[in-house]
Amino acid sequence: MLIPAIVSAVRQVIGTQAGPVALHEPRLAGREALYTQQCIDTGWVSSVGSFVDRFERELAAFTGARHAIVTVNGTAALHVALLLAGVKAGDEVIIPALTFVATANAVTYCGATPHLADSDELTLGLDAHKLEAHLHEIVGPPADDAGSSQPRAGQSHACINRVTGRRIAAVVPMHAFGHPADIDALRRVCERYALPMVEDAAESLGSLYRGRHTGTFGMLGVLSFNGNKIITTGGGGAILTDDAALASRAKHLTTTARAAHAWRIEHDAVGFNYRLPNLNAALGCAQLEQLPGFIDAKRRLASRYAQVFDAVPGVRFVAEPPESRSNYWLNTLLLDVGEAEQLPALLAALHGAGILARPAWTPMHQLPMYEQCPRMDLSVAESVAQRIVNLPSSVGLELAR
Numbered sequence: 001m002l003i004p005a006i007v008s009a010v011r012q013v014i015g016t017q018a019g020p021v022a023l024h025e026p027r028l029a030g031r032e033a034l035y036t037q038q039c040i041d042t043g044w045v046s047s048v049g050s051f052v053d054r055f056e057r058e059l060a061a062f063t064g065a066r067h068a069i070v071t072v073n074g075t076a077a078l079h080v081a082l083l084l085a086g087v088k089a090g091d092e093v094i095i096p097a098l099t100f101v102a103t104a105n106a107v108t109y110c111g112a113t114p115h116l117a118d119s120d121e122l123t124l125g126l127d128a129h130k131l132e133a134h135l136h137e138i139v140g141p142p143a144d145d146a147g148s149s150q151p152r153a154g155q156s157h158a159c160i161n162r163v164t165g166r167r168i169a170a171v172v173p174m175h176a177f178g179h180p181a182d183i184d185a186l187r188r189v190c191e192r193y194a195l196p197m198v199e200d201a202a203e204s205l206g207s208l209y210r211g212r213h214t215g216t217f218g219m220l221g222v223l224s225f226n227g228n229k230i231i232t233t234g235g236g237g238a239i240l241t242d243d244a245a246l247a248s249r250a251k252h253l254t255t256t257a258r259a260a261h262a263w264r265i266e267h268d269a270v271g272f273n274y275r276l277p278n279l280n281a282a283l284g285c286a287q288l289e290q291l292p293g294f295i296d297a298k299r300r301l302a303s304r305y306a307q308v309f310d311a312v313p314g315v316r317f318v319a320e321p322p323e324s325r326s327n328y329w330l331n332t333l334l335l336d337v338g339e340a341e342q343l344p345a346l347l348a349a350l351h352g353a354g355i356l357a358r359p360a361w362t363p364m365h366q367l368p369m370y371e372q373c374p375r376m377d378l379s380v381a382e383s384v385a386q387r388i389v390n391l392p393s394s395v396g397l398e399l400a401r
């Protein structure tokens with residue numbers, strides 16, 4: 001009875017429109033055509049232009065980050081953010097097992113190894129307590145537990161995984177489906193182990209934790225403007241930071257590390273061609289103007305889902321965690337543990353009814369290229385990955401009502 005009850009609850013929310021209902025569609029209902037036409041009219045379509053500068057300024061203002069550096073996509077932003085946080089070849093970087101593959105791939109691009117950590121069933125983000133216990137086990141007590149605040153002779157500050165012998169270089173919390181992870185607790189763990197935190201906020205543009213924007217708590221944060229995110233530039237991403245030196249380094253590295261000179265073409269490092277073209281930034285400026293309305297629409301859609309699923313036993317609608325205000329990028333249903341085996345049939349039934357729902361990502365350690373990664377117990381990530389259903393969440397479902 002669970003499956004028909006879920007299909008009918010989703011229908012109550014999204015209506016009986018004909019044709020399949022996508023998981024997430026962009027909404028280009030503002031000045032997108034006007035701004036991109038300006039790029040075409042002026043010839044500023046490529047890697048520099050006024051929309052790039054404006055988009056960076058407006059992203060910084062919107063998120064409260066001091067600096068925003070836009071990039072060709074979110075994965076590229078994450079790659080450079082990790083390099084700037086000091087991740088080097090041979091290091092390990094803690095990431096959630098339950099994330100989009102780009103988080104792990106960006107670590108790999110640095111020559112480092114993802115070290116997979118478990119999720120918290122409430123936030124679907126990294127479990128801070130489990131992470132701390134795991135670090136205690138593989139690294140030892142944090143410096144401030146060693147009985148003295150002085151580093152002992154011969155002991156470096158490096159955080160070494162005693163099992164693999166590799167340095168743990170950073171922690172990357174990810175705000176799953178837009179819901180803020182338990183960021184204060186994670187930040188405390190990072191501070192105790194002197195680990196830089198780089199937030200994968202690709203999904204959480206517009207989400208706040210204790211009133212502050214996600215992606216602004218770590219040394220660096222990363223956004224994505226891929227076609228399926230809350231706003232899109234076609235493809236795009238951004239690095240957020242409060243640190244002026246990191247910001248200028250980020251700009252430098254993402255623009256082929258070219259030395260400033262009127263005509264000489266010189267580069268002082270192996271940089272990346274990770275610039276966001278002006279054409280894409282023009283889309284971004286138009287999308288950002290609509291973002292407050294998108295967030296309102298998504299929150300209204302989420303509260304309608306929450307209401308109908310309140311009456312459906314066997315499932316929990318994933319609500320924003322305490323102390324948080326979520327952008328509800330994707331609406332998520334979590335089947336009760338006893339109902340997990342119904343997931344394949346449920347997804348088939350939803351698709352049969354024209355509702356293009358999706359399961360969670362396959363956890364990283366179940367992908368062939370990451371199955372050998374060091375990891376902690378991942379029982380929560382494994383369990384929730386078998387019970388998550390993401391429901392149609394386009395802004396247009398609400399704004400078109």
Ligand SMILES: *Cc1c(COP(=O)(O)O)cnc(C)c1O
Pocket residue numbers: 073074075076099100102103174200202203223224225226235236237
């Ligand atoms: C979308 C996404 C990214 C990467 O963004 P792209 O712009 O697609 O490269 C990274 N991490 C997470 C969690 C994402 O959802």
